[in-house]
Amino acid sequence: MEARKPRLFYGWIVVIAAGCVILIMYGTLLTFGIFFKPVATEFGWSRAMTAGAFSVGIVVRGSLNILTGRLTDKYGPRIVITACGFLLGAGYLLMSQISSIWQLYLFYGILVGLGMSGAWIPQLSTVARWFKKRRGLATGMAASGEGIGILIMAPAAGWLISAQGWRSSYIAVGIIALVLVVAAAQFLRRDPSQMGLLPYGGTQLEEQKANLNSGGFSLKQAIHTREFWLLCAVYFCFLFCLNTIIAHIVIHAIGVGISAISAANILAIIGGISIIGRLAIGVFADRAGGKWAIIIGLTILTMALLWLQLASVVWMFYLFAAIFGFAFGGLLVSFPLITAERFGLTSHGAIFGITSFSATMGGALGAVLAGRIFDITGSYQLGFLICAAVSAIGFILAFFSRPTHKMGA
Numbered sequence: 001m002e003a004r005k006p007r008l009f010y011g012w013i014v015v016i017a018a019g020c021v022i023l024i025m026y027g028t029l030l031t032f033g034i035f036f037k038p039v040a041t042e043f044g045w046s047r048a049m050t051a052g053a054f055s056v057g058i059v060v061r062g063s064l065n066i067l068t069g070r071l072t073d074k075y076g077p078r079i080v081i082t083a084c085g086f087l088l089g090a091g092y093l094l095m096s097q098i099s100s101i102w103q104l105y106l107f108y109g110i111l112v113g114l115g116m117s118g119a120w121i122p123q124l125s126t127v128a129r130w131f132k133k134r135r136g137l138a139t140g141m142a143a144s145g146e147g148i149g150i151l152i153m154a155p156a157a158g159w160l161i162s163a164q165g166w167r168s169s170y171i172a173v174g175i176i177a178l179v180l181v182v183a184a185a186q187f188l189r190r191d192p193s194q195m196g197l198l199p200y201g202g203t204q205l206e207e208q209k210a211n212l213n214s215g216g217f218s219l220k221q222a223i224h225t226r227e228f229w230l231l232c233a234v235y236f237c238f239l240f241c242l243n244t245i246i247a248h249i250v251i252h253a254i255g256v257g258i259s260a261i262s263a264a265n266i267l268a269i270i271g272g273i274s275i276i277g278r279l280a281i282g283v284f285a286d287r288a289g290g291k292w293a294i295i296i297g298l299t300i301l302t303m304a305l306l307w308l309q310l311a312s313v314v315w316m317f318y319l320f321a322a323i324f325g326f327a328f329g330g331l332l333v334s335f336p337l338i339t340a341e342r343f344g345l346t347s348h349g350a351i352f353g354i355t356s357f358s359a360t361m362g363g364a365l366g367a368v369l370a371g372r373i374f375d376i377t378g379s380y381q382l383g384f385l386i387c388a389a390v391s392a393i394g395f396i397l398a399f400f401s402r403p404t405h406k407m408g409a
Helices: 008-028 031-042 045-074 076-094 101-116 121-130 136-165 166-185 204-215 226-255 260-290 290-308 314-343 346-377 381-398
Strands: none
Touching: 008 076, 008 101, 008 121, 008 166, 008 381, 031 045, 031 101, 031 136, 031 166, 031 226, 031 260, 045 076, 045 101, 045 121, 045 226, 045 346, 076 101, 076 121, 076 166, 076 260, 076 290, 121 136, 121 314, 121 346, 136 314, 166 381, 226 260, 226 290, 226 314, 260 290, 260 314, 290 314, 290 346, 290 381, 314 346, 346 381
């Protein structure tokens, strides 16, 4: 039997809902760089100490990505994201009350980290199940929520902090995260079969069920392949660079004489241009495959990080932000796509969860290492140069990626 074909394919609603969750979760998370200076200044904490909470959050959410990926594969995203929305909102609300370093690590590192474990894997794994064709475009659209979130939340947080102080600003962030994430989660469904539909571009319901149940690697099969570990290494390199920049670029720009508002706009530009990168490279990946999308993204990322070594005035930072944002957006879309290409959809959430865990280890290391280098040398230049080298290593490793030989073998 052919599945019914409604006028509006529900998969696009899933894309919008997933994009909204990503928008709110990452938009609020990536304001950390805006809150960094006022929080550290008030308590007299070093940059490595303050950035350490960001790194703890990365480790926590990376560890939980494996669990949330498995739970999404089994139960669907709605319950998972609802629980994560409550945890995320609670973490931000409690951040408004901190008075010591252990509270920063508990509320931001642990609670926000727990909430953020539902931000990426459940959304993109779910979107992948709804689309056989145009998967790259759909993934790019959903992932664009992160760029829109940064574009909106970075300047908004900067304005709120200057007008109301950082404590009141965290209350606003907590309410926004809790209410909107939980609301958007109610529109998510695990896969088209739950609604008697085919994935976009599918032909028969029976074929879709076969694809979901036997058309890919199990987690156990995937981890015994060379491609799995190579993908983990490349993803590690990318997030090492990404989280270092997200955590430190604003305070670095302020340190070289850029105003706080202009420095906050760097994050906004990164987020805004990343939307173009997600859509453009998502469409490119549909045609050329995830491997070449990753290679192009890492090439551009390395160029941006080398340019950062020269940046000293506002326009140079803004140009860096535009180049970096395009690469950052495209790479975020490429990793879930290549996971589906190499390993299928059977255990996509669990497999993508583990590769993402390896990436978060890179992100945690990069953020705290750059802070430590600044504490010792008084400059971020060496830290950013290390990022450029790590990005180049990821570029080289990506060339060795090749298709898995036999699906499920």
